Amino acid sequence: MQKFTIGIDIGGTNTAFGIVNRQGTILYNHSIPTQRHEKVEDFITELCLEITAGLNTITEEFELIGIGIGAPNANYLNGTIENAANLRWKGKIELSKMVNKHFNVPIFVTNDANAAAIGEKIYGGAKNMNDFIVITLGTGLGSGIVSHGKLLYGHDGFAGELGHTIVEANGRACGCGRYGCLETYVSATGLVRSVAEQISQNIAPSIFRDIPFNKITSKDLAIAAANGDEIAKNALKKTGRILGEAIANMIAITSPEAIFLFGGLTKAGKILLDEVTYHMDKNILFIYKNKVKLLLSQLPDDAAILGASALVWTEFE
């Protein structure tokens, strides 16, 4: 009998789920808006009805061995979402318990970056690794640290907030209320802030003088930089330098076999990645030199669903 897991990715706008086999094939997937319901219970009910409908499309005999959920501010140890800024339901949401009312299988909950890390281990480039880090580069910067083959959760389940290490005292204001957090420099948003900084300081011509900040994408910047746009090049280089320096420090702390980069910002291409590599190598302590691989995530586009589903396999293996 085939074994399946379900991976759910709860995002600020949409919630996607998939029925996934051990090889990482998604047999069925679907998504619903996240924030249509005032009560979180009603959202969970709708989601679980959709999952049941999905399961009913499977014609072969199967066993559902568990459900993995990736969500913002999710806590693995408690099975909860706690104070997520981009969800309408405030306080502590008992996610695991609520889903369990609909499906009597083990439920595992974690944040997006941890899910990406476990996805990389189960289906991606980290299959044979026990010590590695996945850095997710989207609107913000997240990290999932795997040590001795297990996610590093820390005492309260919230380890891995690399994006909120302070890399510049009194630096850029961060959504967390502090200043100089890594993600204010290294993320899709941070990159665009560096474009603004360049425009404030540099007189070079640039197409980004004519595009609203909120419309600038990492891919636009990669293309412009490849065409010689100095503003774009400098912004990408600054982002790459700060990420390379942060990676060198993370290596000194955790000594991983590899660092995987994941998410939208990796689309910013060769200029960014070359700079990351250069500054990682320049700043790495000699004992780690030429030991640590810097890699792009090998998860496909449905990574969030896969990562969440991987949580379940990893618990049983």
Next chain:
Amino acid sequence: MQKFTIGIDIGGTNTAFGIVNRQGTILYNHSIPTQRHEKVEDFITELCLEITAGLNTITEEFELIGIGIGAPNANYLNGTIENAANLRWKGKIELSKMVNKHFNVPIFVTNDANAAAIGEKIYGGAKNMNDFIVITLGTGLGSGIVSHGKLLYGHDGFAGELGHTIVEANGRACGCGRYGCLETYVSATGLVRSVAEQISQNIAPSIFRDIPFNKITSKDLAIAAANGDEIAKNALKKTGRILGEAIANMIAITSPEAIFLFGGLTKAGKILLDEVTYHMDKNILFIYKNKVKLLLSQLPDDAAILGASALVWTEFE
């Protein structure tokens, strides 16, 4: 029958060892000079003869269950010392294999900071903790990170080099060949460098204008600061601020239950520790606020021997 372990602490000057029971009582201890012999094999032979002599003084029946060794640049995974700057024997020393020729028991090797962390767990203040960090503040700065109850060794056995994270780009020159490493600011040596910096910048009177830098101790500075010496106070405050900031970042990465401070620099007293606490609290991400304890090590003075011996107990428990 009583079970004993042996803890060995290999230092640049002396090598101390002790016969230790599960409660952390040292039944016999002795030390020999580390660097008397040109060949490392001869040093090991002398050490093992002394250990045998020690074991012969025990009159009750006992079982020696293993030997733990703390040493600079020691590698747990390989049982080796690799390129230790302050030992006369260069390259890779097969420590574990050499000691095994004399004692047919399991041998475990790790660096001083990791040994301190395991010592804290077995005999000290971390007995009931599974996620914590010990920061050793001596001539340099070391760290031992315990996650899920186990030391975080990383892929190559050399994780935990918090002292070699770069906290100031183009900062103070470090013995590792780079600039701005945490230990160039936060260590007994770093503190004295901050005294020199103060003397270069500040015109306040100070007794430290009349003491050679190499003679200034952390304790001297604590006493002078308590008596109002501005140079001493500012140097201690800078050290405390940078350590507090580094701890806040380490919390975001590993989310420990507690941080233990260990070693000579903790003798620098209240001004330093208050400053560490203040800047840790000021820089901590809100989700960790009031969750993480900052504690002084509860290991006694023989901590290095105890930490090494604790390595053995932890392997069997």
